[in-house]
Amino acid sequence: MPETKIQDSAISFGPFRLLPKSRLLEKDGTSLHVGGRALDILIVLVERAGEVVDNRELVKRVWADVNVDEGSLRFHITALRKALGESGEGSRYVVNVPGRGYCFAAPLSRSAPTEARSAEITSPTRSLPAPLARMIGRDDAVERISSELSLHRFVTIVGPGGIGKTSVAITVAHRELPAFEGRVTFVDFGALTDARLVAGSVANALGLTVNSEDAIPGLLTFLRNQQMLLIFDSCEHIVDELAPLAERLVREAPQLHVLATSRESLRTEGERVYRLFPLDCPPQREGLGIADVLAYPASQLFVERIAESLSEFELTEDDAPLVADICRRLDGIALAIELAAGRVNAYGIAGTASLLDSRFSLLWRGRRTAIPRHQTLSAALAWSYDLLPATESTTLRALSVFVGPFTLDAALAVASCQSISEPDAVEAISNLLSKSLIATSAAERRLRYRLLDTTRAFAVDKLVESGEAVRVARAHAEYFRDFLQDISLTSTGMQSAGGFLPHADHLPNVRAALTWSFSEGGDRAIAVDLAASAAQFFLELTLLTECYRWTQQALAFLETASADPRQEMTLQAALGVSVMFTQGNTDAVRSAFTRSLQLAQELDDLHWQLWLLRGLHIYLTRVGDFHGALGTGEQGEIVAKRLNDPTSTLNVEWMLGVAHHLIGNQDKAVQFCESAMVHNPSSQRLNIGHLGYDDRIVALVALVRGLWLTGRPDRAVEAARYTVREAEQLEQPLTLGIALIWSIYVFLWIGDWVSAESMIERLIDHAARHFLGPYHAVGIGQKGALLLLRGETADGMDHLRRSQATLYATRHRIMTTVFATALAEGLASQDQPEEALRTIDEAIAQIGDHGESFDMPEMLRVKGDILAQLKNDAEAETYLQKSLALSRRQGALGWELRAALSLARIWQRNGRKDEARAMLARLLAQYQEGLSSQDLVRAKGLLSELN
Numbered sequence: 001m002p003e004t005k006i007q008d009s010a011i012s013f014g015p016f017r018l019l020p021k022s023r024l025l026e027k028d029g030t031s032l033h034v035g036g037r038a039l040d041i042l043i044v045l046v047e048r049a050g051e052v053v054d055n056r057e058l059v060k061r062v063w064a065d066v067n068v069d070e071g072s073l074r075f076h077i078t079a080l081r082k083a084l085g086e087s088g089e090g091s092r093y094v095v096n097v098p099g100r101g102y103c104f105a106a107p108l109s110r111s112a113p114t115e116a117r118s119a120e121i122t123s124p125t126r127s128l129p130a131p132l133a134r135m136i137g138r139d140d141a142v143e144r145i146s147s148e149l150s151l152h153r154f155v156t157i158v159g160p161g162g163i164g165k166t167s168v169a170i171t172v173a174h175r176e177l178p179a180f181e182g183r184v185t186f187v188d189f190g191a192l193t194d195a196r197l198v199a200g201s202v203a204n205a206l207g208l209t210v211n212s213e214d215a216i217p218g219l220l221t222f223l224r225n226q227q228m229l230l231i232f233d234s235c236e237h238i239v240d241e242l243a244p245l246a247e248r249l250v251r252e253a254p255q256l257h258v259l260a261t262s263r264e265s266l267r268t269e270g271e272r273v274y275r276l277f278p279l280d281c282p283p284q285r286e287g288l289g290i291a292d293v294l295a296y297p298a299s300q301l302f303v304e305r306i307a308e309s310l311s312e313f314e315l316t317e318d319d320a321p322l323v324a325d326i327c328r329r330l331d332g333i334a335l336a337i338e339l340a341a342g343r344v345n346a347y348g349i350a351g352t353a354s355l356l357d358s359r360f361s362l363l364w365r366g367r368r369t370a371i372p373r374h375q376t377l378s379a380a381l382a383w384s385y386d387l388l389p390a391t392e393s394t395t396l397r398a399l400s401v402f403v404g405p406f407t408l409d410a411a412l413a414v415a416s417c418q419s420i421s422e423p424d425a426v427e428a429i430s431n432l433l434s435k436s437l438i439a440t441s442a443a444e445r446r447l448r449y450r451l452l453d454t455t456r457a458f459a460v461d462k463l464v465e466s467g468e469a470v471r472v473a474r475a476h477a478e479y480f481r482d483f484l485q486d487i488s489l490t491s492t493g494m495q496s497a498g499g500f501l502p503h504a505d506h507l508p509n510v511r512a513a514l515t516w517s518f519s520e521g522g523d524r525a526i527a528v529d530l531a532a533s534a535a536q537f538f539l540e541l542t543l544l545t546e547c548y549r550w551t552q553q554a555l556a557f558l559e560t561a562s563a564d565p566r567q568e569m570t571l572q573a574a575l576g577v578s579v580m581f582t583q584g585n586t587d588a589v590r591s592a593f594t595r596s597l598q599l600a601q602e603l604d605d606l607h608w609q610l611w612l613l614r615g616l617h618i619y620l621t622r623v624g625d626f627h628g629a630l631g632t633g634e635q636g637e638i639v640a641k642r643l644n645d646p647t648s649t650l651n652v653e654w655m656l657g658v659a660h661h662l663i664g665n666q667d668k669a670v671q672f673c674e675s676a677m678v679h680n681p682s683s684q685r686l687n688i689g690h691l692g693y694d695d696r697i698v699a700l701v702a703l704v705r706g707l708w709l710t711g712r713p714d715r716a717v718e719a720a721r722y723t724v725r726e727a728e729q730l731e732q733p734l735t736l737g738i739a740l741i742w743s744i745y746v747f748l749w750i751g752d753w754v755s756a757e758s759m760i761e762r763l764i765d766h767a768a769r770h771f772l773g774p775y776h777a778v779g780i781g782q783k784g785a786l787l788l789l790r791g792e793t794a795d796g797m798d799h800l801r802r803s804q805a806t807l808y809a810t811r812h813r814i815m816t817t818v819f820a821t822a823l824a825e826g827l828a829s830q831d832q833p834e835e836a837l838r839t840i841d842e843a844i845a846q847i848g849d850h851g852e853s854f855d856m857p858e859m860l861r862v863k864g865d866i867l868a869q870l871k872n873d874a875e876a877e878t879y880l881q882k883s884l885a886l887s888r889r890q891g892a893l894g895w896e897l898r899a900a901l902s903l904a905r906i907w908q909r910n911g912r913k914d915e916a917r918a919m920l921a922r923l924l925a926q927y928q929e930g931l932s933s934q935d936l937v938r939a940k941g942l943l944s945e946l947n
Contacts, residue, residue, distance in 0.1 A: 009021075009110060010110070011046055011108055011109075011110050012108065012109045012110075013046075013093065013106045013107065013108050013109070014093070014106060015027050015028045016032070016084070017029075018042065018043070018046060020043045020046070020047075023039060025039065025042070025083075032083065034079075034080065034083045034139075037062060037063075037076040037079075038076045038077075038079045038080040038083060039080075040061070040062045041058060041062055041073075041076055041077060041080055041102075042080055042094075042104075044058060044061050044062065045058075045094060045102060045103070045104035046104055046108065048104070049104040049105075049106075049108050050103070050104070050105070051103060052097045052100050052101050052102070052103045053101045053102055053103065054100065054101040055073060055100075055101045055102070057101070058073055058101065058102065059073055062076075075291070075295050077094060077096075077102065080094060081093075081094055093105065093106045128170070128173055128174070128184055128185070128186040128231070129170050129186060131170065131171065131174040132167055132170065132171060134304075135164075135167055135168070135171050136279070136297045136300045136301045136304065137279045137280065137296075137297020137298070137300065137301065138164065138167070138168050138171065138297075141168055141274070141276060142168060142171050142172055142175060144274065145157065145168065145172050145259070145274050146172055146175055146176060148272050148274060149172070149176070149229075149257055149259055150179075150257075152270065152272045153250055153256070153257045153258065153270070154246065154250045154257070154258045154260075154268070154270050154271050154272065155258075155259050155260070155271070155272045155273075155274055156235075156259075156260040156261070156262055156265050156266055156271055156272070156273050156274070157169055157259070157260070157261045157262075157274050157276050158262060158263065158264060158265050158273055158274065158275050158276065158434075158436060159263070159275060159276035159277070159436050160263060160333065160384075160436040160437065160439075160452060160455065161263060161335070161381060161384055161436075162333050162334060162335025162336060162454075163276050163277075163278060163333055163334055163335070163436075164276065164279075164334040164335075165233075165261035165262075165276055166233050166234070166261055167334070168261075168276060169231050169233060169259055169261050170186070170231075172259060173186065173229065173231050173259070176229055180227060180228060180229045180257075181227070183226065183227065183228040183229065184228070184229045184230075184231065185205050185206055185228065185229070185230050185231065186205070186231040186233065187201060187202055187205040187230060187231060187232050187233065188233045188234060189201065189232065189233060189234050189235055189237075189238055189242070190233065190234035192237075192238060195237075195238045195240070195241040196241070198238055198241045198242050198245060199214070199215040199216050199219060199245055200215045202215070202219060202230070202232075202245075203215045203218060203219055203222075206219075206222065208222055216245065216248070219249065220248075220249070220252055220253065223249060223253040223256050224252060224253050225253075225255065226253065226255060226256060227255040227256075228255070228256055228257070229257045229258075229259065230249075230256065230257070230258050230259070231259050231260075231261075232246065232258060232259070232260040232261070233260075233261050234261060234262070235260050235261065235262040235266065236262045236263040236264055236384065236387060236435065237387050239262060239264065239266055242260075242266065243266040243267060243268045244268070246258055246260065246266060246268060246271075247266075247268035247269055247270065247271075250270055251269075251270070263384055263435050263436045263437075264431075264434045264435040264436065265434060277332075278298070278331050278332030278333055278452075279296070279297040279298040279301060279327075279332040279333075279334060279337070280296050280297050280298060280332065281296055281298040281299070281324065281327040281328045281331075281332045282295075282296045282298075282299055282323075282324035282327065282328070283324075284324075284325075284328060288320055288321050288324050289317060289320060290315055290316075290317060290320045292320070293315075293320040293321070293323055293324050294315070296324075296327070297332075298327035298330075298332045298337055299323050299324060299327050301334060301337050301338070301341075302323055302326065302327055302337050302340065302341050303315055303323065303341075305337070305338050305341035305342065306341045306344045306345075309342070309344075309345050310344065310345055313344075319349045319350070322349050322350055322353050323349060325353060326340055326349070326352065326353050326356065329356050329453055330356070330453065330454065331452040331453055331454065333452065333454060336454050340352055340356070343355065381454065381455060381458040382458075384435065384436075384437060385437075385458070385459075385462070388432075388435075388437075391420060391424055391427075391428050392428045392431055392432055392435075393462075394415075394418050394420060394428075395411075395415050395418070395420060395425060395428040395429065395432065396432055396437060396438075396459050396462075397418075397459055397462050397463040397466060397468060397472070398411075398414045398415050398417070398418050398420075398463070398468070398472050398475075399411055399414065399415075399429075399432075399438070399449075399451060399459070400451060400456050400459035400460045400462075400463050401414055401460075401463070401472045401473055401475075401476045401512075402414075402450070402451065402456075402476070402509055402512075403508040403509055403511070403512045404450060404505070404507075404508035404509065405448035405449065405450045405505050405506075406448065406449055406450065406506075406509060407447075407448060407449070408426075408429070408447070408449070410476075410479055410480075410483075410509070411425070411429055411449060412425050412426070413475060413476075413478075413479040414472055414475045414476050414479065415428070415429075416475070417471050417472060417474070417475035418468065418471075418472070429449070433449070437451070437455055438450070438451060439451070439452060448505065470521060473516045473522075474516075474523060474526070476509070476512070476513055476516070477513040477514075477516055477517045477522075477523070477526050477530060478526060480506065480509055480510050480513045480530065480534075481513070481526060481529050481530040481533055483503075483506070484500075484510070484530070484533035484534055484536075484537055485529075485533045487499050487500055487503065487537075488533055488536055499536075499540070500536060500537045500540040500541065501540060501541070501731075503537075504541055507537075507541065507543075510530075510534050510537060511546070513530055514527070514530055514531065514534060514550055517530050517531075518531075518550075518553055524557055527553075527554065527557070528554045528557055528558065528567060529567070531550040531551060531553065531554035531571065532554065532566075532567045532570045532571050534550060535547055535550070535551050535570055535571060535573075535574035536570070536574065538550070538574070538578075539574055539577055539578070542732055542733045542734055542770065544577070544578045544581050544582045544771070545578070545582055545771060547574050547575075547577070547578040548575065548578035548579060548582060548583075551571045551574045551575045551578065552575065554567075554571050555568070555571050555572070555575065558571070565599050565602065565603060566599075566603060566605075568595075568596075568599060569596045569599035569600055569603065569605075569608060570596075572592045572593075572595045572596035572599070573592070573593065573596040573608075573611070573612060573615065575588075575592045576588075576589045576590075576591075576592030576593040576596065576615060576619070577615060579592070580615075580618075580619055580622070581734060581772060581774075582771060582772070582773060583773070583810065584773070584774055584809065584810025584811050584812060585619060585622045585623045585810060585811040585812060585813075586810075586811065589619055590616075590619060593612055593615050593616045593619060594616070596608075596612050597609065597612040597613065597616065600612055606639055606642055606643050607643070609639050610636055610639050610640065610643070610648060610651070610652075613632050613633075613635055613636045613639065613655075614636070614651070614655060614695065616632050617629050617632040617633060617636070617655050617658075617659070618693075618698070620632060621658065621659070621662055621814055622774075622811075622812055622813070622814050623811055623812075623813050623814070624813030624814055624816070624817075624846070624847075624853075626659060626662040626663045626852075626853060627659075627663065629655075629658070629659040629662065630656065630659035630660065630663060632655070632659075633652060633655035633656040633658075633659050634656070636651075636652040636655055636656075637652050637656075639652075640652045650675060651695050653672045653673075653675065654672065654673060654675075654676060654695050654696070654698065654699035654702075655695075656668075656672050657669050657670075657671070657672025657673035657699055657702055657703070658673070658698055658699060658702045660672060661673070661702040661705060661706050661854060662702075662814070662853065662854050663852050663853065663854065664852045664853060664854045664856065664857075664886070664889075664890040664892065665890065665891070666706045666709045666710050666854075666890055666891040666892050667710065667891040669702055669703070669706040670703060670706040670707065670710060672699075673699040673700070673702050673703035673706065674703060675699075676696045676697075676699035676700045676703060677700070677703065677719065677722070693732060693734040693735045693738060694727070694730055694732060694735045696726075697723060697726060697727050697730070697735050697738060697739050698738060700719065700722075700723040700726065700739070701723055701738060701739060701741075701742035701743060702742075703719060704716050704719045704720045704723055704742065704743055704746055705742060705745060705746065705854075707719055708745075708746050708749055708750070708894050709854070709890075709891070709892040709893065709894045709895065710891055710892070710893055710894075711893035711894065711926055711927055711928075711930075712928075712929060712930070713746075713749075713750050713894075713927075713929060713930025713933045713936075714929040714930045715929065716746045716750075716930075717746055717747070717750065717752075720743035720746045720747070721743075723739050723743055724736075724739050724740065724743055724759075726739075727739035727740075733766065733770040733772065734772070736766060737763065737766060737767060737770075737772055737775040740759055740762060740763040740766065741763060741775065741778050741779075741782075743759065744756055744759045744760055744763070744782055747759065748782075748785065748786065748789070749894065749933070749934075749935070750930065750933035750934060750935075751933060751934030751935075751937075753786060753789065753790065756782075756786055757783075757786060760779055760782045760783050760786060761783075763775065763778070763779040763782070764776060764779035764780065764783065767779055773806070773810065774806070774807065774810050774812040776806075777802075777803045777806035777807050777810070777812070778803065778807070778812070778815050780799050780802055780803040780806075781799065781800055781803030781804065781807070781815060781818075781819040781822075783796075783799050784796045784797065784798070784799025784800035784801075784802075784803060784819070784822065785800065785819070785822040787799060788800075788822060788825065788826045788829070793826050793829055793830055794830075796822075796826055797823060797826045797827070797830075800819050800822055800823045800826065801823070803819055804816060804819055804820070804823070807819070813846070816843075816846065817843045817846055817847060817853065817855055817859065818855055820839055820840070820842065820843035820846075821840065821843060821855065821858055821859050821862050823839055824836045824837075824839040824840040824843070824862055824863075824866065825862055825865075827839060828862075828865065828866050828869055833866050833869045833870050834870075836866045836869075837863070837866050837867070837870070840859060840862050840863045840866060841863070843859055844856070844859050844860070844863070847859070852886075852890075854890070854892075856886060857883045857884075857886045857887040857890065857892055857895035857896070857899065858883075858895055858898065860879050860880070860882050860883035860886065860899070861879075861880060861883040861895070861898055861899040861902055863879045864876045864877070864878075864879035864880035864883060864899070864902055864903070865902050867879060868902070868905075868906055873906050873909075873910065876902075876906060877903060877906055880899050880902050880903040880906070881903070883895065883896075883899035884896055884899045884900065884903070887899060893923070893926060893927075894935070896923060897923050897924075897935050897936070897939060898935060900919050900920055900923050900939070901920075901935070901938055901939055901942060903916070903919070904916035904919060904920055904942055904946070905942070908942075908945070908946060913946050916942075916946055917943060917946040917947065920939050920942060920943045920946070921943060923939070924936065924939055924940065924943065
């Protein structure tokens with residue numbers, strides 16, 4: 001056969017030589033690996049060296065019919081510059097001209113057409129498939145495999161079906177043609193059904209005539225002195241026969257190199273295994289744009305395959321997140337992505353995404369020219385499944401019950417229900433892992449396993465066909481019931497961290513177990529047990545809506561069955577918390593907590609009693625019954641004494657401190673809550689994770705506000721920032737919401753509106769993302785209060801009214817008087833003093849139902865200001881004096897200074913400057929810090945006027 005020659009013009013610059021037709025870039029005579037898109041860009045720029053090539057033209061030339069934005073261009077320009085030299089050296093070749101495009105700026109020299117390296121081929125390749133026009137996302141793999149092959153001579157590419165092993169092997173083979181002077185032979189074992197013909201197949205691919213039953217001696221004679229590369233493709237079904245042959249060939253033919261592809265390694269001496277992982281997929285996050293999505297190889301492959309059949313295809317911003325989702329759900333498996341892309345012509349991207357949930361997606365057909373086992377996903381998976389021994393196929397079917405990651409213990413539990421012994425199951429799992437039918441998943445605490453989604457869908461069908469589905473689902477549900485119960489028992493009482501948080505990756509399986517247990521074909525006894533165990537799990541993860549859903553179903557079943565008191569206690573507590581934080585402070589919340597507390601007392605479970613008193617305490621504060629909350633704290637003192645441990649005592653002190661702050665006993669509040677500022681991570685804490693929030697943070701926000709009220713603004717600001725930081729580290733949405741809500745007021749009070757606005761917007765977004773309805777309403781109200789302070793009265797009052805409507809509907813009364821006070825001030829500023837007076841009177845009357853309140857002095861001050869606006873100075877002074885007296889009784893210097901400012905203006909107007917001056921001077925003298933906060937600045941300004 002005549003020698004193959006490829007003519008190509010060489011273009012040189014610096015130490016580099018570019019051969020465009022051969023798509024080869026060399027540096028100092030050594031082939032340089034550059035990604036396909038980056039090389040395309042370089043060729044275009046070199047063709048137009050010295051000219052500025054417009055960004056749009058570059059995109060059009062490089063991406064042809066695929067519509068991408070300039071973000072993708074910048075990504076590949078960066079990759080090109082990196083290939084041309086680190087430390088910014090590449091930028092001296094490729095120069096960015098802002099607002100215009102890119103220019104190749106280095107001097108070039110061209111040589112006449114010469115034979116490229118491929119011309120060195122002196123013998124024809126045998127049976128090697130044609131090179132791929134373009135392979136996406138595997139440049140690093142090709143580079144590393146080529147390097148391994150040159151060093152170790154025997155490399156096996158291992159990975160699941162359809163991941164692209166053959167494509168990578170073919171690309172490596174073409175890359176290595178010059179090194180082996182064309183002596184590369186491709187042996188496809190995929191169609192071989194008789195393992196006895198392995199050696200003969202190799203000989204036949206080499207063009208050898210075999211005249212005996214044993215082809216191995218002839219093979220060795222031929223290969224012993226040959227410098228050659230053999231590609232063994234699709235070896236998994238004949239691995240027992242091929243492994244010893246490959247080992248012997250490599251050992252006895254010292255210049256022979258072997259590159260194999262298989263779903264499991266050959267496990268031979270000298271073999272190096274390269275595990276081919278799925279293509280990188282876009283992360284699961286909000287706000288992914290076109291450029292973000294196309295920066296990942298899986299998405300690039302999906303879009304390019306669509307463009308091949310739809311020349312007018314244009315990826316839109318709306319479709320970009322769907323493409324990312326499709327690629328993730330297909331686990332970055334190249335074959336699966338190509339098959340899905342082939343459906344877009346018929347169903348569109350959104351339709352294709354929806355079809356992924358259908359079992360028919362396994363039957364989608366790909367290219368007609370593909371080998372049969374790669375024409376559908378089902379065929380690709382069946383090829384592996386049919387090769388499994390009975391124990392491994394039975395184990396794989398059982399493992400398909402898992403959704404997401406699972407542990408070895410969980411796997412053994414479901415395998416045992418299939419009458420597989422533990423040693424056999426461990427061996428089967430190990431073998432399935434080596435055959436790429438199970439993948440490993442990184443985890444902080446221990447190794448996790450998972451089935452790729454496509455593999456799981458196939459195995460689920462096989463599980464149903466076998467009639468084993470119900471038995472396996474029951475074993476799965478029983479395992480997670482027992483697993484969660486064990487965590488609940490070990491996390492009772494004192495611990496340094498939440499008991500369930502380290503096990504959050506089990507969430508998909510807990511959901512699946514609950515769904516089956518409560519289904520028509522499930523087991524209601526398991527369902528109730530599992531719901532009771534899972535309730536604390538959901539609450540600690542702040543999955544309140546799910547907690548409500550399952551506890552409600554379980555309690556409904558208990559109404560018709562004999563209830564286990566501990567189960568009911570757990571379910572009632574979880575129901576109370578989930579309803580309180582998602583639907584509001586309804587009577588159902590009080591009823592659930594009261595019933596649960598009654599059961600805890602009957603069981604004489606002191607830890608649960610303290611937990612439930614804490615839940616009831618927070619409920620009472622939210623409905624505005626501050627004295628009731630103090631009474632609950634006092635009940636907690638009795639329980640804590642019986643428990644006789646410092647942690648319980650500390651938590652009860654925090655309960656009392658919060659209640660005292662809300663009632664208006666600020667000195668006591670600070671005294672009880674100051675201990676919350678001392679954070680010792682190693683110290684034990686009361687495990688109240690099932691209530692969804694952290695007691696220490698609640699105590700800290702009471703301390704923050706108490707510090708401002710008692711005349712320590714600087715310390716209050718410092719403590720507020722500290723509290724939010726601490727809450728962030730806990731990763732509990734409820735806790736962070738509480739920290740933001742109550743810390744915001746310190747910044748409003750001192751006049752730091754920039755910080756207040758930032759925190760308010762964060763609260764609104766946080767509450768919306770976590771479905772915390774009352775918290776969202778509070779954020780809207782706080783935004784309204786800030787708008788009023790800034791003079792945007794109409795918009796501010798609209799926000800306040802919307803907030804109030806929601807808070808009244810959900811009985812979240814702890815904030816209603818605060819917002820009513822702000823609304824009254826807004827009405828007064830709009831010259832509506834009568835309406836303002838009616839609003840503040842209603843707020844004051846509301847407190848009358850529950851006794852004193854932390855904000856009563858402020859309400860009295862606002863009423864005094866409104867009366868002064870109505871020219872009723874005498875009555876105004878009466879209310880301002882009441883505010884001053886109550887502020888002093890509460891130890892609230894912050895409120896006292898505000899009331900004094902209002903009264904001083906009246907006295908100034910009525911000729912009583914000396915009294916006003918003396919009053920303000922006395923109060924200012926009590927402040928040792930915070931002299932730049934707005935109230936102190938106003939007081940100093942008025943005092944100056946009075947002088």
